[in-house]
Amino acid sequence: MREDGKLDYLELPGGDLGAVKAFYGAAFGWAFQDYGPTYAAFDEGLGGGFDGDAVSDKPLPVLFARDLEAVAAKVEAAGGVIVKPIFAFPGGRRFHFRDPAGNELAVWSET
Numbered sequence: 001m002r003e004d005g006k007l008d009y010l011e012l013p014g015g016d017l018g019a020v021k022a023f024y025g026a027a028f029g030w031a032f033q034d035y036g037p038t039y040a041a042f043d044e045g046l047g048g049g050f051d052g053d054a055v056s057d058k059p060l061p062v063l064f065a066r067d068l069e070a071v072a073a074k075v076e077a078a079g080g081v082i083v084k085p086i087f088a089f090p091g092g093r094r095f096h097f098r099d100p101a102g103n104e105l106a107v108w109s110e111t
Contacts, residue, residue: 009062014050
């Protein structure tokens with residue numbers, strides 16, 4: 001069961017998705033679900049995906065929220081900075097923020 005504020009997903013830069021999928025498949029036996037030509041998802045203890053179109057070279061931790069607007073307001077009230085306002089993506093909606101240490105995270109909701 002998903003809980004508010006819990007780490008729910010991890011997005012990683014993908015680069016050459018064929019090479020990345022071959023590596024993790026051979027090294028660890030991972031399986032992938034492709035979502036178009038530039039995204040490959042995995043569910044290997046923690047769900048995540050490799051994004052071939054990633055603009056950052058850093059992993060993106062993704063937290064869950066039932067009420068995205070309420071959590072966005074809490075993030076800002078606590079001193080976080082919204083860097084990508086709420087937007088829709090296949091599977092739901094999310095926003096990105098920076099914490100006081102400069103880390104970028106995302107929060108997503110199914111609705």
